[in-house]
Amino acid sequence: MSILTVRQLTAQIKDAVENGFPYVWVRGEVTNLSRPASGHLYFSLKDDNALLQAVWFKGSQKEREAFDPLTGEVFEDGPRLSLAATLRNGQQVICAGRITVYAPRGGYQLVVELAQDSGEGQLHLALEALKRKLSEKGYFAVERKRPIPEHPRRVAVITAPSGAAIRDFLRLSGERGTGCEIRIHPVPVQGDDAPPRIVEALDDANRRGWADVLVLIRGGGSLQDLWAFNDERVADAVYRSGIPVVAGIGHEIDTSVADMVADLRAATPSHAAQLLWPERQWYAQLVDDLETSLTDAAERRLAERGEKLDTLSRALTWLSPERGLSRLEERFDALRRRLSSTLGQKLERADAGLRPLEAALARHADPRALDARLERVDGLARRLEQAQAQRLARAGLQLDAASSRLEERFAAAFGERDRRLERAELRLRGLDPEGPLERGYAYALTADGRFVRNIRDVQPGTPLTVKIRDGEVDARVTAVRASGECHDTP
Numbered sequence: 001m002s003i004l005t006v007r008q009l010t011a012q013i014k015d016a017v018e019n020g021f022p023y024v025w026v027r028g029e030v031t032n033l034s035r036p037a038s039g040h041l042y043f044s045l046k047d048d049n050a051l052l053q054a055v056w057f058k059g060s061q062k063e064r065e066a067f068d069p070l071t072g073e074v075f076e077d078g079p080r081l082s083l084a085a086t087l088r089n090g091q092q093v094i095c096a097g098r099i100t101v102y103a104p105r106g107g108y109q110l111v112v113e114l115a116q117d118s119g120e121g122q123l124h125l126a127l128e129a130l131k132r133k134l135s136e137k138g139y140f141a142v143e144r145k146r147p148i149p150e151h152p153r154r155v156a157v158i159t160a161p162s163g164a165a166i167r168d169f170l171r172l173s174g175e176r177g178t179g180c181e182i183r184i185h186p187v188p189v190q191g192d193d194a195p196p197r198i199v200e201a202l203d204d205a206n207r208r209g210w211a212d213v214l215v216l217i218r219g220g221g222s223l224q225d226l227w228a229f230n231d232e233r234v235a236d237a238v239y240r241s242g243i244p245v246v247a248g249i250g251h252e253i254d255t256s257v258a259d260m261v262a263d264l265r266a267a268t269p270s271h272a273a274q275l276l277w278p279e280r281q282w283y284a285q286l287v288d289d290l291e292t293s294l295t296d297a298a299e300r301r302l303a304e305r306g307e308k309l310d311t312l313s314r315a316l317t318w319l320s321p322e323r324g325l326s327r328l329e330e331r332f333d334a335l336r337r338r339l340s341s342t343l344g345q346k347l348e349r350a351d352a353g354l355r356p357l358e359a360a361l362a363r364h365a366d367p368r369a370l371d372a373r374l375e376r377v378d379g380l381a382r383r384l385e386q387a388q389a390q391r392l393a394r395a396g397l398q399l400d401a402a403s404s405r406l407e408e409r410f411a412a413a414f415g416e417r418d419r420r421l422e423r424a425e426l427r428l429r430g431l432d433p434e435g436p437l438e439r440g441y442a443y444a445l446t447a448d449g450r451f452v453r454n455i456r457d458v459q460p461g462t463p464l465t466v467k468i469r470d471g472e473v474d475a476r477v478t479a480v481r482a483s484g485e486c487h488d489t490p
Contacts, residue, residue: 029092042056052109134235157169202241215276246263339395438469
């Protein structure tokens with residue numbers, strides 16, 4: 001038996017495959033479509049049980065087709081874009097070509113020479129049917145979606161533990177927000193085992209009730225790769241979750257059923273972290289804004305209090321006893337000046353009236369009668385002066401009495417206020433828990449700072465702090481006695 005090299009064995013397989021399948025027709029669903037800059041198309045054809053790699057070289061493609069390449073039927077509405085220009089994932093097609101073996105990868109592939117659309121792919125049909133069903137049940141309704149907590153502190157992430165999605169999510173979560181706890185629920189994100197495992201993780205996170213928000217993420221891929229997130233079981237689990245769910249499945253152009261049912265859809269796994277936590281610069285700006293607002297509010301409050309204090313100060317000055325006495329003194333001086341002015345004016349008028357009479361009397365009366373009258377006038381003048389002095393004295397006494405009564409009223413009012421203050425001070429001193437300590441008493445506090453008021457507040461073994469006049473004593477209850485009973489420390 002000869003031993004073959006890898007190259008020799010691959011060459012023999014290549015000859016057998018290419019000679020055995022020189023030209024074949026294959027029906028399948030397009031997946032993993034790639035359009036590099038070279039213009040060649042790379043994709044896979046799949047059905048329920050198998051996958052076939054395919055390549056459609058640029059030289060075999062046409063920009064437009066005037067007839068059906070399979071039937072030869074001429075298009076009545078004129079040339080159409082070739083299938084190569086419109087080919088997409090999920091499309092059901094029929095391809096004709098030859099099977100070749102690609103030696104560098106050791107795999108076989110279909111080299112497509114012509115292709116024709118064979119209707120919508122089964123995956124797309126199933127997906128659209130599921131979307132219609134869930135929409136009718138209200139799974140996509142905006143009004144049922146719950147708001148995501150701001151700045152969540154506990155996040156449960158359901159994803160593959162070693163994929164790029166979780167790495168990107170953890171990197172961004174470490175750069176944003178103010179810190180959080182993240183628990184990863186590892187699940188497969190592709191294959192037949194993925195949907196039940198994802199459902200189990202969602203239900204388990206809800207049972208634990210630890211997380212503020214659930215995050216369901218996966219990196220990009222074909223429709224087939226993302227199919228686990230288009231499973232009705234996963235949609236049901238997201239819908240019944242009692243914790244808000246953020247979904248970031250695939251790339252921005254990918255929209256799975258899980259995305260549509262979730263409370264918030266992120267375009268990518270990285271975008272999910274961006275939606276949950278703001279940049280740390282946002283917090284710095286927020287602190288600056290709050291500091292500015294607080295400073296402005298404090299300045300306004302101080303200005304308002306200052307204005308009110310000035311107003312009260314002016315009012316207190318105006319209503320003070322000293323100011324009241326000053327106003328009374330000013331009024332007394334004004335009345336005294338008015339009285340003196342009035343009496344002076346009357347005396348001047350009387351004197352002016354007497355002078356003509358004296359002159360007439362001197363002309364017509366004899367000297368003796370005149371002297372008698374002069375004496376009488378002098379007596380009247382003395383009596384008038386005495387009456388004026390007495391009147392001024394009585395007015396002064398009345399003003400002095402009024403001033404004394406006012407001073408007594410002010411003294412009584414302030415005395416009553418002082419007595420009320422003294423009584424309040426005595427009552428306040430009586431309520432001071434530190435007061436009895438000066439008289440030799442003490443009181444006990446529990447470890448949490450509560451006063452021990454009755455035996456129900458303690459039990460044997462309870463630590464206490466005993467407060468005395470000059471310090472504190474740490475103690476521990478060894479027994480509690482009430483009505484002759486005793487409970488000792490074990």
